[in-house]
Each structure stands twice: as C-alpha cells, then as structure tokens.
Amino acid sequence: MSVHLSVFRLLLFFSVLFAFTTVSALTVSPTSVQLVVGNTANLTVSSASGAVTAASNNATLASVSYANGIAIVNAIKAGSVVITVKDKKTSKRVVVTVKAPPLAVSPASVTVAVGSTARITVSNVVGTVSVVSSKTAVATASYASGSVTVRGVKIGAATLTLRNSKTTLTIPVSVTANTPPPAAGNYTLLAWNDLGMHCMDGLDFSVFAILPPYNTLHAQLKDKAGALVSSNVKLTYEAVADSTGSINTSSYQKTNFWDEVGLLVGLNPAKDIGLNLDGLATGNPAPGNETPSLVPAPMTYNAGYRWYEAEGLPITPFDDAGKKNFYPTVKVVAKDMLGNVLATTTTVLPVSDEMTCKGCHASTTSINPAQIAAKPAAGWVNDTNLEKDWKRNILRLHDEQELSTPLFQSALIKMNYKTTGLLATADSGQPVLCVGCHASNAYFDKQNKKTVMGGITGIPAFTQALHIKHATVKDPATQLILDSIGDRSACYLCHPGKTTQCLRGAMGKAIDSKGDSLMSCQSCHGNMAAVGNAARQGWYNEPTCESCHNSAAPNKRALSGVNASGIATVPTDHTFATNANTPAAGLNLYRFSTGHGGLQCEACHGATHAEYPSSHVDDNTQSVAVQGHTGPVAECTACHKTVPTTVDGGPHGMHTTGDAWVKSHEKANKKGTTTTPSCAYCHGTTSAGTPLSAIKIAKTINAGEFGSKNWPAGYQVSCFSCHNGPNPD
Template identity: 30%
Template sequence: MVKTVLRVAGALALLAGIACGGSQESAGGTPEQVAAAAANGGRGGGKPKGTAAVTGVVKDIATGALLSGVTISDGTHSATTSSTGAYSLSGTAAGTATLTATGNGYLQTSQLVTVSSTAASTVDWALTRSYGNQKIPAANMSTVVLAWNDLGMHCDQDDYSYFMVLPPFNTLHAQVIQRNSESSGLTVSYAFPKKTDSTLHTNFWQYAAQYGYAVAPNVGISGSPLAGDMKPDPNGHGFIAQGIPVTPYDDDGTWDPYGTATLTVKDSTGKVLQTATVVAPVSTEMMCSNCHGTTNPQLDILQKHDALSGTSLAADHAAGKVHACSECHSDNAIGAPGKAGVESLSLAMHNFHKDKMSTTSVAASTTPDCYNCHPGPKTQCLRGIMARAGKTCHDCHGDMNAMTSGLQGGRKPWLEEPRCGSCHDAKHAENSGTLYRNSLLQNSPSGEMNGRFYCEACHNGPHAELATANSADPTIPMQFQGDNYWIWSCTVCHTSQPQSSMHR
C-alpha cells in the first residue's frame, strides 16, 4: 500500500479534539502574542504569589444565550454560573492555570489562562452543545476522503496592471481512507464545476511574465492547473494540489469566495471509488480603497510609494513596466528573498499603516480593523469556532502595533505564527517547531495513527476551524459524518471500534 492511502479498518478509535500534540515555539508564544498579553493584563506571564478572583460569563456558542448551572473549576476550586451566566472563582493560585467549564448538555471545555495576584482576571466561555447521536454516513462507505484548504483563506487581486502583492494561489489537501479493502494505484483529481476559466476574471496572465512567471493561462505559478490530478504530498501522507489559480468569481461573474472543488478518487483501473467536495476559499477583498480612494487606488499607492521612498513606480507603470512588491520586500508566502536592508512585505505593511487605521471614516469603522487589508467585510474570513467563541484577530496576533513589534523583534512572517498551545494544553498543540497547517496527530489512543493524520484533516484550516460560521466550509464532515463539526466520530474511518477521546 502506498503511504498516500490510509487503511484504518481494525485500528483504535478516532475522535478529533482541538489540535494535535506538541508545541511550535517557546512557551511565551510569538512576539505579537506577548505584546497582546501585556496589553490585556499580562496573560501568558509568570507566576506571582497570591490569589485573585477569576470572573466571567458563559454562553452558548451557537445562540449566544447565557448559561446557568455551568461549573468552572481549576481542579481544586470551583464556581457555578448564575442565571445571568456569570461566575466568580476564588482561590486559584496566581500564575498559569488550566480552567475547565462543565455544563449539562455541553462539551467540557478547557482554557489555559494566567491568573493575576492583584486584580480579578476575566475569562469568558462559549460552550458547544454535546453531539454524536446521529447515524454516521461513512459507516456504509468503503472509501472516505478528508480534504481541506491549508490556510482557511487565500488572498488574490482583481487587477495586476499596476503591481502584484500576491498571485492567484490556492492549495488543497486530501487524505484517503479505505475502510474495508485496499485498492492500489489510487489517483485523486480536482475540478471546479463553476470556475472553469480564471482568465474571465483576472488579468494576471497578461502580466505574469513581467512578474517572473512563465505560465500558461489557467496554470498557477507552481505549475498546478485549474483542474487536474493532485500529487502525493511531500510527507507521503496524502495528496496535494499547490497553487491552484482559482478566483473568487464563478464563470458567470457571481462573487463566490467560498467556491468548491470536486475531488474524484479512482483506482488503477479507472473505477471511481469516491467523490467529495471541498471549499477553496479565495478573496480579492483587500480594501485599499478605504484609504487610497475609489477612483484609482492602485495608482495612488504607486504615487505615495514614490513620494515616500524615492522610487519610480508610477513612471515605470506609465512606460508599461509593472513590479511585484516582493522584488524589494521579502515575502515568505511565495518564497521571495527581497533585497537586503529592505523591510519584509509584512513588516512594511504593518509598520507603515499601524497609525493609519483612523485616516478615513471608512477605515475607522471597518470591523475588525484587520479587514481593511485582509478579506474582509463581505468575505468574513475570520469565521472559525474561535471567532464564534468571541475571539478576535487581536487575541492571537495582537493589534498592528504588536504585529510590528513582533516582526521588528525577529519573527519570521508566515513561518512563525501564533500557537494553539498558547491557550490550549500541550496535548492540543502543534508539533514541536511546526506550523499548525503542517502538524500531525501525535497523541492518539494507540501509536498507529500518530504521525499520519494532519490536524487540519479533522479541524480545517486556521481562521476556519470547524464548526465555522460559514455553511460552505463543512462539506467533508457533512458528507461523511452527518454534521458540521470537526471529525470526532471513530466510525468515519473505522469499521467497528468504540468511541474514545482522540488526544491522550
């Protein structure tokens, strides 16, 4: 059996938790998280002596209803929420503590928090209702496909005639599980039924050669076409299609940032074993016009860059020459080294704009403020279960000042990111020194599944962790599990094993 196909019949139980064993960076988190923690009263700090109260409210994550009768505990002390969902927990030692919330009909939830010795700490909760009574559709299937997009959202541009920030680029992953029998020579193909010609909605290929990419229309910069066969992933655990040039527009012009790809699994004879659909999120909603005007924001950006940096971008454009930002500014997102002595693209953008978010009333009223550049008020890319629980961009990344400080302090953008383990315990963290999107399960009930299943296979990509607020995301769990949650049921992949907790 090739490693890209996972046969698990007879193995122990499968139950998805929060993330997948280990840690990514130092226990303090990224510089942005440290700065954010300081701004929020020292979350993530040391362990001063003494105790202080922990207070907060508990709500239903789906409805927002305040929940009474929920027990909050640090393992020694406990408190119960009132009719208004409020609680006050006393006696918890100052420093880092793991609190749990337990309510009838809800999943037990944990948070890693820092308790102050001088003032009450606020810890709010959003609980998910218990699940698991439905019949699992995969129980009657021989082949299961776990598929996902790696980042939860990819950014693109509508117009490349002035400059390029990022090219069209979307990446899909799949892991194939054969429940009852093993087939050889499996292939996985992908296609977008509503998005068959990206040239209808982007002029990227008219300028691609100037940006350094010798690619044919509807072929991405890594060589992946708009429809084709996925390749074995570098780790040998599944299949990947990297850099698909999909746009947020359907062929008929409909704005569709959450369009779906159809995956088709075939054996060596060409027999179709399974089909599945997976969202390929991409948006061009970079809101430059909020500050650079609606008439010609691209030209305004070039002119302001020239005035502030002594470049000749506007003149070059008038002469028919366009530039990619990554020619000068390094960009780890596309592996561009940039020029020595020039700030990375991420640092340049956050540093220069950190005091510009109140420049116009439109920018100032954009919520969250990150949506001034990241997709966006229409796209709503921050939609995962953490967002539904009330967490914001700033809780993980800090505000733009914290982002700038972290990057100036040496953080490598795209290569060093906030860690699940900063708020969840060690068994629900990334692998050591590894990003969430590349991490694998390490603490299953048996060792057989360790190092084989990606965290994102069960939980989905960052900013889009299941269960999300967008109905387009959970196509895989809906097809194989019968709900819109993360993959929690053993019987999605296993034929006859008892339900158990995945992360031990």
Template identity: 30%
Template sequence: MHRCIMSPRYLPGIVFSSFIFAVLPASADDDFSIDRARWDSERSRLEVRGDGHDNRTITVLNAYDPAQTLGSDRVDDESWRIRVSRPSPVPCRIRAISSDGQALERNVSRAPANCAPKSAQEPPPAPVTLQVDDVTGSENAGTLAFTVSLSAASSQPVRVEYATRNGSAQAGENADYLETNGSLSFPAGTTSASVSVSLVDDQVAEATESFRLELSSAENATIADASGTATIFDDDQIDPPPPPPPPSGPSVSINSTSANQEGALPISPVETQDLINTGTHALLVANDLGMHCADIDYQVFSILPPFNVVHAQVIERGGEPRLLDDSTMEIVYSAASSATDPALANKTAAERGEPVFKGNFWQTLPGDQYPLWYEVYSPLYFGLLQPPEPALDQAGDLVQDKGLPVPDSMKLAGNGVEPNCLASADPRSECGLAQSFMPGFMEPFVVNEPQHFDRFDRDVNFFNGLLGGLGLGAVIPDTNWFSAEGVPIMPVDDQGRSNAYPLMRVQAIDKATQQVVASTDVVLPVASEADCQQCHARALDCAAIQQEVYGYSLACDEEALDRTDLGALGGVMTLDGDNLGALPPGETLEQRLLNTAKINILRTHDAKHGTQLDSQRRVVCASCHYTPALDLAQLGPTDSAATDQTKHITMSRAMHGHHGDLVSKTDSSVTLFPAMPAPNDPIRLEPVANHLDQFPLAQGSQLTVEEYVLEQSCYSCHPGKRTDCLRGAMASAGIVCQDCHGDMLAVGDDFSHDFPNNHGNIDPSKRVPWAVEPGCQSCHIGDAVNQPSDTSGFIYAADSIRLLRAYRTGDASATPIRVPDSRFAENQVTNDQGQTVDVLYRLSKGHGGVMCEGCHGSTHAIWPNGNPNANDNIAATQIQGHAGTITECTVCHETSQLPDDTQGGPHGMHLVDDRRFWKEGHKDAAKRENGRPGRGTCGSCHGSDHRGSVLSRTPVDRSWNVEGTTRTVAAGEAVGCDVCHSLSKSFER
C-alpha cells in the same frame, strides 16, 4: 520446538496433571507475557491480559485464523489488557504480538465447544454476514420496516445492535420519525428479521426526506452492510406557490474556470462529477490557510497572484486503518456546487449588466510584450519562468487556467538530503516544478475536467535553516499528503457572482481498478478584498458602489490622500481621471475604482521615496519588500537583477508597521488604526458611540467597539468586511485577529527593521512573518485538570481551561504562548541547526499520522462554521454525517475491532458514540483512572468532579439506552457521569 509450560496461576511446587503444548510460549522474556486468556460465557466476552514494555503495542489475533484481529492495546504501567465482546467465532487459541516483533500464544480457557478453528490445519468457518436493506414509504404509512438478513443460516444464534440516525428526516423536536434502538436476534437456522420504525404523520407539506438504520456489535456474524436508508414521501397536498420568475442564469454557484467571458455563456452550468463514496476509504481534504487572497487586476501592481493550496489524505478503513500513498491512489479535483450556497443571493454579472470578469492575470495588454503573469511575477523566479515566444511556437509556462509553477520543497536549500536544485545546471528540471490547472482548462465555461494532485509529499521542507535558522523552519517529516499547489482560482463564479468560498470535489481513485472510492467537497477560499480604496480613493468615487447592485457598499475616508503633494505626478487619480486627463484602466466599475487607489499608492510611493513605479507599473511589491508567502524558492531576502530585498523592510513590516504608526490627518493625537481592547474588557461588545473618548474618529458609527476596531485596522486591508477570512469555531467564540496576532505594531515588528541602514542585517530577536505564529497550544494550554505552572498574564475563558488570548498581558510583541506538553500542542521537530522548531498547525499531524487540518479544518476556518448553510461545513458533513471536528471513530475505524475501553484516539480520546464503550468499556476505564491524580484521563475532559467540561461537549444530539431508559444529551451539552447514574458511583474504584 514444543515447550511444556505451567499456567502462572498456580503456585510453584504444586503438582498438576494438565499440560499445555504450545508452538510459542506464554512468556517470551521477563517483560512480555500472557497472564490470562479466558472466555466469560455470562458476559459473552473474551479477556486477554499480560505484561510488557511500556509504550509498546500488543495486538491479539486468533492463533489459528490470523485474519481475525481481536484487538490491540498500548502497554501502560507494564501491563496490557484486551476485552472483546461477542467475537465471531470465539477463538480456541490466541496469539499476542508485540510491536517489537515478539509473539506469544495461549489457549483460551473455558472456551466454548464451538470455538474455531480447532487447529491450524482446520480451515476457519465461512463467515455469516449481516446486511440491512433500504426501505421507502409514505409519511401516512404509520411505520417503515427495515429487513435485516443473514447471508446464510447459522448454526448459532446471531445477535446485532441497531439504532436510527438522522438524515434530512429528524427525530426529536418537530419529529419526522420516532428514534429507535435495541438489539435484534436470529435464532439458529433463520436468515431474516425486521426492525419497525414509527413515522410521524403531520399536516405539513415537506420535501422527500430520509434517515438511516445502522447496525453494530454483531455476535456470531460480521456486518457486510451496516446502514440502510429509509426514504419518506410526503402525503400532504397543498396548493403550490406560484412559480418564481425564470432566473437570468443557472441557479448554481460553480467555479470551473478563471477565464473572462467572451461571447454568450452556455445555457447550462458545467456538469459535475458524481459524488461517489464506497465506504471503504475516508478522504480528508483541507485548504492550507483558510483564506487565500488574489488581485483581480494586475496591470498597476500586485500583492498576491491566484494561488490556492489543497492537501488530501486517503485512509483505507478497517480495524487498523492505513494511510495510502501514490503507489495505490491518485487524487483529482473538479468544480462542485451546493444548492444552499449563501453566495446564490449575490447578483450575477448579467443582473449587473456586465460581462463575467474574473481577472486579467493571463492577458497580454496593448503595448506589452508579454502577459501580465510574466510581466509581474518573473522577478520572483530569478530567470526560471519562461514567457511565451510566438516566433518559436512556445506557449510559455502559463496559459489561461494554468497556475504558477511550484518547486518540490525537498529539492530546495536545507532539504538535508541533496544539493539545492537551484544551483544545478538545469534547475527547471531538477527542481521538479509542478503546476495546477482549473477544471475548465482549454474549454472555459464548457468542461469540468478532473485535474490531478501532481505531488505526494512524504516530507515537506519548510524554510529549513533560512535566515540563519531563527528557529524558523525545518524539514517536516512524514507529512504523507497529496498536494495540489498553485490552483489559480478566483473569487468569482462562472456566472459572475462574487463567491469567496468556491467548492472543489476532490476524489480518490484506486490505481488498480481506476474506480473512484471516495469523494469530498472542500472549499478553496479566495478573496480579492484588499480595500486600499478606503483610504486611497475619493469618497465620491467609492459611493458609486451600491449595495443593491454589488451586494456591498463602500464608505471611503480619504485618509491617505492629500498628505503628500502628487501634483508633479498627475495628481490624485479618480474615476473621472487625473490632472493630466488620464483615466483609470479597467473593464468594470469595481476594477476601475480599485485601480484608482492602486495608482494613488504608487504615486505616493514615488513622491516620498523617489521611485518611478507609476510610470513602470506591472509591479509586484515583493520584488523589494520580501514576503515568505511568495518565496517559493525558499531563498530568504535576495538581491538580483530584478529584486532588491535586503535593502528594504519586508512587506509585513511595510504594511503593518508603517500603517500602525499613522495618526489622523485631522488630529495628530489620534491613532489612525486603533488598538483592540483585551478580550475580557466588557467595552468590546458595547456601542463604540459610548466610548468616543477612546475612539474619537468613530463619530456617527453604529458599530460595537470590537466591530469598529476590526474594520479600522485589520479589515482595512484583509478580507473581513464582505468576506469572512476568520470564520468557523474561533469566530463563533468571539475571537478576533488581535487576540491571536497582537496589534499592527506587534505584527510589523519583524527581523528586517535594520535592513535600510545595514542591508540584510537580520535581527534574530524579532518575529518572522508567516512562520512565527500562534498555535493551538497558545490558547488550548491544557485540559480540565492539567494546566501550566506559570499562568502569569493569561486571560482565561469562563471555563478556566482555555485562554481568550494567545499571548500574555503586557507583552507588546505578542509572543505566542508555547505549552508543548499540552495534549493539544502542535508537533515539534529539530532543524538541521539543532534548533527545536514549533511546527505550524497547518503542517502538523496527530492521530495515526493524519494532518490536523484533516479533522479540524483549515487555519482561520476551524470547523464548524456557524452558518449551517456555509460551504465550509460540507466536507465534514459528507465525511461523518454532521458538521464540526471529525469526531466519529467510524470514519476510519471498524470500531468493533478496537478494545471497548481504549483511550488511543486523537488527544487521548475513547470510542465515540459506541455502545460497547458506554455500556461496559467506560466502567473499566473509570475504575482504572479514578485512583490517579485529577481522576486520571477521565478527569482530563470530564473534570475531576465528573460533571463534564467544555472538552466533553457532544457535537450533535446523542441518545443511548441504559438499563431500559433512554438518555439524551443535546448538541453542545457537556457529558458528565451523572447523565446515567449517580456521581458517587462514578468514583468507585
């Protein structure tokens, strides 16, 4: 039905003769309308605006060519607006669609004669596309010319912006080429033009280098190929240095298998999959914790198995990117390596004169009926783990390079959908057990076969309702990630080097074509650095570990020895044996030394508690001391034929609480594990030798107070002396473990303290290990103008925006600060008991449903890592061209299809490094926001004074041309309005 409507620009009662005939009206109801659709020929810009319901999204299309999306905007203050610079073609008529389903149309006033299509029946003109070719040349050529071409001659003039981007060749200091940006014009009827870039011909011999020319903001054409690569060959000849001696093994650190060496190793490392990225998809990948730990040897006792977890999300790039699921994509992983891996400095097993030993998790030792994986971990599977039965020709659940089975969390208790699978008649089948493999499965050291992510988690059940609720967990909706759980990787590469940061190449495969569309190399971090030896082994034995052989040395203090009489149990175990003549088991010196400490721990436990663990061995601590880390069944503390968890304190309380209470053997007035001074205490960075009154056991130490306390507390057991568990942005900022988690007594003060007296009596006022943890919001409490009202006990950083500690001063329990309305807060959900649950960072998601870790990196390893060669930096560099948080909108978006003044990005961000924004869009945003408190959203990051803040720092060097002048902001520098113009101009309204 056609309706005749009057333009709302005219006052009621005025007669006019022009009528607009529309299939759809310009006003659907009293709240949704199109007030204007106008072409501005001077600015080559289309402006559409109207009214609507707050928080709904309005998308504007070409009414006669719905494939042309012009932009979208979220309704704010009951109004919306979209500006599109140089659309191609200019539409004759537009359609606005509200997210509630309403749709309106309106003719574009002042539309040019060549607007298209002219009607719904007229087919849209075939698009003219742009592409830029690659180019090569010698450094002494003077210039390199990129050819930019059109797919066909256009009847209209075509214009496109261009800018150079650094690759291995750099502009700026020690330049390889001169930065170039500007616009390129194609008169009507032409199909080719060129951009010349000047090269710097120095006298330095260099490797072949490259940089890129990128196209953007095309007018009267679309961009088919936005990037061309320039390859520069060096022309400087110098006498090459003498070749290095041939290496004893392959010069790559790659980890394809967790098998031990049997016989000679292959001459060459395993082959890697090609790194393929088609540009059509983004692949975001992250390990869940930032560091996993695994025992090297399992024959005495075990704390943790080889068990790594990696999540991935695939995004189809476009104006409106889409998260893809397992209906169209499959994800695989295989071993990868980096030529700049710092681990290459470590000695190979051959250089140490040893075979490659990665662990004995899958071995069956003499006298044992079953392999160690079953002997140790079957108690935690409550009868579900099947051992090998050779007589029945059954291999069992695990074989070499195959990890522990993991149930589907949404089939366990508290899933809110269906009964607990563990209570079913066939739990092995009903629980959806999945297992992950190493890429060398079946042919270790020979093959590198891509292994599948076996699960796509639409939702995740994280201990929902466990322990009577406690606000512990919930069903986390819409996680929408591919998951590989239980990857059995060890911290030793295929040549026997120690490498805690091995790489896996994760690849997204289109199911329809079976072609790889995206690849990302990600670290699967794993460490075996649980240094029980420091206290539980003889100092003389520890001295056998030499820096020149193993890359580290051990200095042990014997603090745990000789406190308890072990004479009746064989005495203290040493590398030379015990009082009964028994020797520590193990194939390598490191293995035997670790086992001396483990045996001494079991004997001490037996002597103090009347157990018989040393004679039993093959012990998993969690069979008595519950830990959520190994509660794959999500049952909580459970008693069974093989577990006794409700009568004993948790593993966290046993380790942190017990050890945190210990005093020195030689001076009972001195705490053995000292407390860390507050982050604003200047003594942290001073030599501990200057503060022996506070740290009397530090006599002779060359460390700072901070380093000494870390090594004597957290790093006595957790990776930190040789392996950096805490690394990345937080470590670079000087944050340490205690700043987030509190001291050992705070961490150990959990819900289980009354278990020995009243079995299973949970204290809901205490923390729950692995679940009650600080979040981003605990320190990132607000922005430059929005801060919490109650700041008591806060320790602010120098920027007065962020905190240096995640809990309030004076809080002995180190309860994490929660600021749920911070723009940096994690998600909140409601569990099945009606409790509001603060979701952990590693389970939270943000912009567009993307997992937080996908853009920021893993917990404990937030991007970037301060070492530019670190494997942690590779994923972000592959995804966006530089290390650090994923900030480039072009990773997922075709930004030309977004409004130039949008603030709909992550945490309310505007477009990044986008010519349309800094040339036009930011002006409109500033005028809109300046009248609001604190200068509105602009002030939130750039400060109410518009001079910039820590939140407006650029991760890389940025340059842009303003009114004929190039403005440059260096990496790490805050962007303020006065970079380009006066501050007074920025406050105009």
C-alpha cells in the same frame, strides 16, 4: 609636431567614439532559439538607443512582444522564423526554430481488468499513428481520433508500441482479474484548503502585485482499517456547483494576470495554469496546476507530507455567471487503478480580492482625515480605471517618501526598474512586484522549506513594513487607530474582509449573549504592532493551538496567543498542540501539523480561519457527509469500520466514545499520567462536564446497569450522567 598632435587627437577621438559605440551598441541574447509549440522564450535586449521594436517575419509560426528590455517569443506552429529587434541605430536578427511537441500519452501506463477497456489519450499527433500490442493474447489495442482503446484479454502483462512519423512510445499494460468494484463505505476521503482563505490583489496586475491567484488543495484518503492510503490510487479535483448553484470553471478571462506574470516573476504559465512555488528556490519549479474545471485534473502525492496536493490553483472570486463568490467549491474523487470510485468529497477553495487598500488610497474628494492622510503630496492620480487608480496612488506615495534615499535607488536598479520611481516604472508597462524588495514568507517553497522572495537587505519584510506603517493610521469609518486591540474591522480593512468574512471558523463566529464577537483577529495574533514587530517573521511565527487551548488557561480563550513581540506563547501542556519544528526547524505551523493516524490537523479540524464548524454552510459539507454533523471530524466511525477500544489512543490522547466505552472506562487512570490528561481535563474538576466533553449529535447510550441514556446534541457528559456522584463504588 602640431600635425602629429592633430593626428593623435583625431585618432584619439575616433578610438573614443569607436569604444563608445561598441559599448552602447544594441545587443540581443540569445541569438538563436529552439522552441516547442506552446512554449515561450525571453530575449534579453540591452544597450538600446531610443525606442525598441521587435517583429516576427511570420507571426503565424511565432509571435513576439517587447517591453522593458525583454522580447518574449511565443511559439505557435512548427517552422522557422526570424525575429528582428531594432533600435534607432541597429538591427539584430534572432533565428527561432519552432518544433512540434513530441507525441505524448496520458496515462503513461495502464491497468485494466479482463474483459474491460481503458482509454489512453494521445496528444501532439503528427502524421499517421499506429499502435501494436506485444501480446494480443493478453491485451489488444486500437487507435482512433486521438485515443487508444485497450482491452484486457487475460491476466498478464503486455507492452503497447505507439508510433507516428517522428516518435515511438512504449506503454506498459497490466491486465488483472475481473474483480468486483470495492464496496461503498470502505474509504474516507478528506480534502481541505490550506489557509482557509487565499487572497489576490484585485483583477489588475499591470501596476503592482502583492499576491497572485494562488490556491492550494490537499487531500488524504483513509481505509476503514484506519490506515492512510498512499499508492495504487488516483485522486482528481474538479469544479462543482455550491449550495447556491454557483460554479467557477475558469479564470483566464476574469483577470489580466496571465498578461503580466512574465514581467512580474519571469514565468509564463499557459492560460488557466497557475504558478507553483515548490522547487522554485533551487530554480526547478514544479509544473503548475490548472483552474478547476468540468474536466477532472490530477492531484499528486507528496510523500514528505503524506498528502495528495494540487498546488497554486489560479482560481478567482468570480463564478461563471460573473458574480462574486468567495467560496467556490470543488469535488475530489479517489479511484483505484481500475477506475473504480473509492470515495468522493466536496470542499471549499476560498479566494478573495477584498484587500480594500482603496478605502484610503483611492482618489477622492472626501475630507475624511484617514483618507486625506493617505493623499500623495502631488495629489491623487485620478485614474479612470478604478482597479488601477488606488495602486498608482500607492506607488506615487511610496516614491514621495522613499525616492531620495540611497537604499531605494539601489533597489530600483537591482530590480531593473526606472530610477525615476515605481510609478514611472508601472506607467512604462513594467508592473512592480512588491515582494521583490520586501521579503515575504507567503511565497513559501515547501519542497525546499524556504521563501522564494527573500527581498533586498536593508528593506523591511513585507509583513513588517505594512503592519508597522499602518498601526498608527486611522480607520476611515471609525477614526480609531488601527492598532486598537479587539477591533476586527481594523484587520478587515486590508485582509478579507467585511464581506468575505475570512475569520469564519468556530473561533471567529463565537458570540456572547448579546451577539457580540467573543474573539477578534487580535485574540490570536495580537495587535498590529505585534504582528509587525521586527522580532517576528511573518507567516512563520504564528500562534499555536496550545497557545490558548491549554490547562493553564481555562475560560480565557479570548486572550492573545502571542507576546508583545508577536511570538507565540507555547505552554507545557501539549494536549492540543501543533507539531514542533514543522515544516522546518524552529517552526510549528498548524497547517503542516499532523495528529491521530497521520491525518493532518486541518483534515479533521478544518483550514486555518475556517475551523469546523464554520459560519459558511459549504465549509461544513464535508464534515456532515463523513460523520452526520458539523464540527471537527471526531466520530470514530468516520474512519473506522469497527470502533477500536482504547484508553488514550484516540485524537489528543482521547478514549473510545459510545457504548464501547461504558465498560472500558473502568480501566482508565482517572488521574492521568505525565503524557495523558486526567478525566478532569475534559469532564471538569467537579465531573460535571465541560465543552470538551460535549457530544455533537444526539446519542442513545446503553449504560448497562444504569439503563439507557438519551443525550441531546451539546450535552456535556460527566460522571453524574450515569452515577449519583463522582466515582461511586
């Protein structure tokens, strides 16, 4: 019986051993991959024993790199390779087939005038290329050196057949009459950045990431009949020098973002191509857009918002000379389908890395109380790389405060981070994505109208966590509590910044007779505790224009536009209002709202925090170009060839201005209606004028029987401007 028992124990031992080795054996998934040249694939490596290596048997066809359970395969050249993944016990082989990218053309269809030519760029050419026109009497075509030249012969339609050894493509061609190009001045093009300032957290993304390089450009085109143009035009953007001569045409070599982005978010855009959050909430991200360069890049039309857009441009605050420039400029060009230029404009694409967490979190020997309060118990990390130093200090401090909590431990496991903490995770080569745990609506998918970074249940949202945590700490320069109201520098410690001057628009630059700022960030957003209040959703619950600009708040524009919970106060007066339920139910965000003629509010008033007129000269270039002066685009002739006569059909229920209004104003309802403001709303209760009735540029008005009136810029028009008293008979 003892023999049988010994055999039983031996069998049990081997079965347990077999089960253990089976569970813990190295696995790699998938076991075979097909890739197109230029693309990447992730191999998931699990149950490894000891150190893991990954190697390609032909790195000229496909290379491989390994970190933190992921082997990233990069397809370089057509062919077949074997990727070998090893740990100390096991070796796994993955067969990778790399295919040449299919023949591609741009554009996919062509419109050309009789007697004119058009060019089609051909890429991914393999072998001999030929092109044949279905109707040579309508259009001819020839191929040479990567491009097809199409010539229009007579009005009609034809099809080009383009072939190489593996692919056949058809390209529709439309030949139109040889009409003269459109006359200059028939269109108005307005372009803007959506936030007035985009932030990126430094040049290093190998420790942690808050915000990637991600900028967004919008544009709308209007014909001089006042209608938005949404079809039969092409809009492009390109880098141009600003007023100082600075130009920014690339980003790839200015940051290590592209080396880390795959580990951070699982996406691997090509160099100088940015992320695009649109569609990401449902797993179908839109193609990324490229950094503005000297080659025009296309914008796409978004019918939902009635604008042209280039989402997620990965621009950095370093120009091509290596100098800091937070306001790189881009040129937007609108052309018809024949290539004729309809309109151009220049706008700022602002970006800053001036998130000065290092003011308190950088390793230092200072005895400044605010800096000492931020020192980890284990001491400063004292990393010689200053871009990494402050980030590693923050992770060390975060670990010290949270590592022992069950919620933090479960979050580490869910994020596939090391259970020994965030600093250990970053030091192992896996950068930390802060918004992976702390939800952030900054990562907004406007296609699906929701955030793509929903965070982990139980962990406070990023906006809430940061603002509440820092509301009670001190400014290292002034030793004031950061929650202090009216202190713009408190916000500038983390938001860009004392140098960047994020808040540089008409409100931010307003000063009193002593030169002191009349408004600070808190004037609209409330203090730090309000911004971080749990009742508020960051990036969603923002102050509205009418929170301060309403008939119930004359001469009180510097009071906060939010309540103690950080929620916007919305009055009954909607003369200067954002749109309700925009871009989603329960929201009313300025950057998505529209007004007169379907134009976006930002098209005429400028981007958030950089409203016209801005203190930065290049912000004002566009408004000066379209109407002759700085400030909101308000001159009727900016968009209309013939000034329309209206009592209340203009922007914000405004009437026509200029000579046309002299006779027409007699028909206006002086007391207003339930939907239209009275004359006193802008001209004042004593008809003596207000800033709302001020003209922005010197004008000469033909006032009929009252003669010619010469009014200087800034003059506040009132009844007394022509009459001896208000409303005389």
